[in-house]
Amino acid sequence: xxxxxxxxQKVNGVVPISGAKNxxxxxxxxxxxxxxxxxxxxxxxxxxxxxxxxxxxxxGVAYRVDQESLYANTVELKTGSIYNFTAPYETVKKMxxxxxxxxxxxxxxxRCRVSLPGGCSIGVRPIDLHLKGLEALGAKIELKxxxxxxxxxxxxxxxxxxxxxxxxxxxxxxxxxxxxADGTTVLRNAAREPEIVDLANCLNAMGAKISGQGxxxxxxxxxxxxxxxTEYRVMPDRxxxxxxxxxxxxxxxxxxxxxGNFRELLPTFIEKMERIGLxxxxxxxxxxxxxxxxxxxxxxxxxxxxxxxxxxxxxxxALLCLADGESTVTENIYENRFxxxxxxxxxxxxxxxxxxxxxxxxxxxxxGAPMMATDLRASFSLILAALAAKGDSVVDRIYHLDRGYCCxxxxxxxxxxxxxxxx
Ligand code: UD1
Numbered sequence: 001x002x003x004x005x006x007x008x009q010k011v012n013g014v015v016p017i018s019g020a021k022n023x024x025x026x027x028x029x030x031x032x033x034x035x036x037x038x039x040x041x042x043x044x045x046x047x048x049x050x051x052x053x054x055x056x057x058x059x060g061v062a063y064r065v066d067q068e069s070l071y072a073n074t075v076e077l078k079t080g081s082i083y084n085f086t087a088p089y090e091t092v093k094k095m096x097x098x099x100x101x102x103x104x105x106x107x108x109x110x111r112c113r114v115s116l117p118g119g120c121s122i123g124v125r126p127i128d129l130h131l132k133g134l135e136a137l138g139a140k141i142e143l144k145x146x147x148x149x150x151x152x153x154x155x156x157x158x159x160x161x162x163x164x165x166x167x168x169x170x171x172x173x174x175x176x177x178x179x180x181a182d183g184t185t186v187l188r189n190a191a192r193e194p195e196i197v198d199l200a201n202c203l204n205a206m207g208a209k210i211s212g213q214g215x216x217x218x219x220x221x222x223x224x225x226x227x228x229x230t231e232y233r234v235m236p237d238r239x240x241x242x243x244x245x246x247x248x249x250x251x252x253x254x255x256x257x258x259x260g261n262f263r264e265l266l267p268t269f270i271e272k273m274e275r276i277g278l279x280x281x282x283x284x285x286x287x288x289x290x291x292x293x294x295x296x297x298x299x300x301x302x303x304x305x306x307x308x309x310x311x312x313x314x315x316x317x318a319l320l321c322l323a324d325g326e327s328t329v330t331e332n333i334y335e336n337r338f339x340x341x342x343x344x345x346x347x348x349x350x351x352x353x354x355x356x357x358x359x360x361x362x363x364x365x366x367x368g369a370p371m372m373a374t375d376l377r378a379s380f381s382l383i384l385a386a387l388a389a390k391g392d393s394v395v396d397r398i399y400h401l402d403r404g405y406c407c408x409x410x411x412x413x414x415x416x417x418x419x420x421x422x423x
Contacts, residue, residue, distance in 0.1 A: 003395045003408075004420040005386035007368045011253035013415030015244045017260055017286075018044035018071045018406040019234030023195040025097045026172045027202055027234060028052045031061065031077035032104035033179060034206050039076045039231040041068060044406040047399070049073075051095045058091075059084045059101070071406050082109065089115040089146060095403070099127055100169055102150060103177035106139055111151045116143065121339060121375045129167050133174035136161040137181055158183030158222050166191040166304050171218070172199055178220035179208040187218045193305040194235060194265055202232040236260030240405060242269050242312045243380050244415070245289035249278045250319045250388045254290040255415050262287045268308045272300055276319065297325035297362060302332050314340045314381035321349040322388060323362035331356050340378035343371045347385055347393070368393040376404040383408075387417060394422070 019042035029052070031038040043049060043065075053063055053075070060082040068074045085105050092098040092115040105112035117127060131141050131148065137156040142149045158181045163170060171191040176199075178185035190196070192214055200213035207228045209221035241257045248255040263270060263280070270280055277294035280287055297320060302310035310333040320327040321344055331337045338358050341351045346369045350361040368391030373379030379401040386393035395401075398421075401408060412419055 003398045005393045007389040007391045009417045011247045011251045011415045014256040016258045017236045017241045020237035021404045023198040024234045026199045029100035033226050035227045036229045037078045041074045042234040043073045043075045047403045055091045085112050087114040103173035106150050107177040107180040114148045129170040130173045133161050156181035158185040160186045162188040181222035185220045190218045198235040205230045238265035239311045246315045248289045252291040256288050258286040295323045297323040297327040299328045301330040314378040318381040318385040320360045327360045329358040339374035340381045370394045373397045373400045376400050
């Protein structure tokens with residue numbers, strides 16, 4: 001499947017922001033911990049959600065999906081009949097976040113087998129810290145046949161663990177494992193992303209005792225089971241909101257992002273975008289992003305929250321391709337996250353990559369071209385550039401896009417922009 005993007009369009013309208021993929025995935029995995037089930041609302045319509053649901057189903061989780069609105073589903077999960085403890089290679093290779101079932105299965109059932117994820121297009125992305133954290137809680141872990149085999153026949157025990165690098169899914173995995181461990185766990189240098197706060201809040205509603213979420217020290221007092229029947233609403237997707245704000249910036253238009261407190265969720269991003277030339281104003285239940293007409297060059301470095309999100313780096317690079325001067329983009333999280341640069345250069349962008357830095361010299365005009373999406377966020381960066389370009393573009397391999405952006409054609413249409421799926 002490909003996406004045809006017509007050039008020289010202006011974004012002008014309203015975009016309802018979906019539930020966050022990076023929150024919904026751990027929340028779905030957290031259902032494994034519950035005795036009486038979990039009901040999630042505001043679950044986005046995404047391929048990664050379907051992959052997670054089929055993984056959970058293969059473990060024995062029963063679920064029901066109901067359409068809640070145009071862009072959201074309600075998912076009810078029952079976990080009384082889990083009989084399988086393996087996340088197979090075929091699933092993990094499609095979606096690395098499958099690793100999130102490791103902590104919950106191990107702590108509730110004493111065993112789990114998860115395929116090692118291997119590399120991906122944006123870098124090596126090891127899971128060593130997930131494993132070290134679980135070992136600190138007493139798990140016995142063996143790597144063989146491409147799989148992580150983890151057991152804890154007598155359950156896990158609370159412990160102190162310092163993450164040498166803050167990892168988002170690593171923090172989530174250990175937090176879920178510690179929720180049912182015997183005793184108290186203290187995680188230091190924990191990741192502070194809002195999605196971790198969302199997971200901890202849901203776990204607490206289920207009956208866990210977690211404090212400090214959103215800071216770098218998280219304390220988890222283990223409980224014997226999570227029994228509360230819980231309904232929980234997935235937080236809004238700050239990366240989707242940021243992406244549509246950039247769409248307004250690059251097309252010199254305006255967009256109303258509805259459904260969350262995006263100033264709080266994207267502090268550094270908003271500050272940078274204001275320096276580039278976007279203007280933000282508060283509106284009911286959201287934020288308006290409007291181009292001032294300028295695209296000023298800035299230096300941007302991706303960092304863990306509350307820093308500039310790596311998941312908005314590719315889209316920002318696309319915007320800076322049309323800036324009035326030279327910018328430097330530094331990628332501090334992943335070692336290979338500039339694959340989109342080569343595609344943008346095929347549209348006439350002037351980008352030089354050197355290690356973890358991209359020097360982006362703004363050009364007057366990009367021109368439409370056939371392009372290839374290389375990863376999830378990179379795929380939208382190509383669409384953004386194509387919307388502002390002279391002439392039409394075709395973006396190939398948009399299965400990357402469908403993994404993590406909900407209803408792109410419809411949402412772009414709701415702000416006055418046309419794209420077409422072609423096979
Ligand atoms: C999550 C997000 C992803 C985002 C990333 C960084 C989900 C489902 N995905 O990915 O969209 O880009 O956070 O904000 O939430 N690392 C290790 N060892 C480990 C784990 C991580 O060295 O065991 C390194 C990674 O290679 C990377 C850094 O730590 O350089 C941060 O990665 P991490 O926060 O773990 O990313 P994910 O949780 O996979």
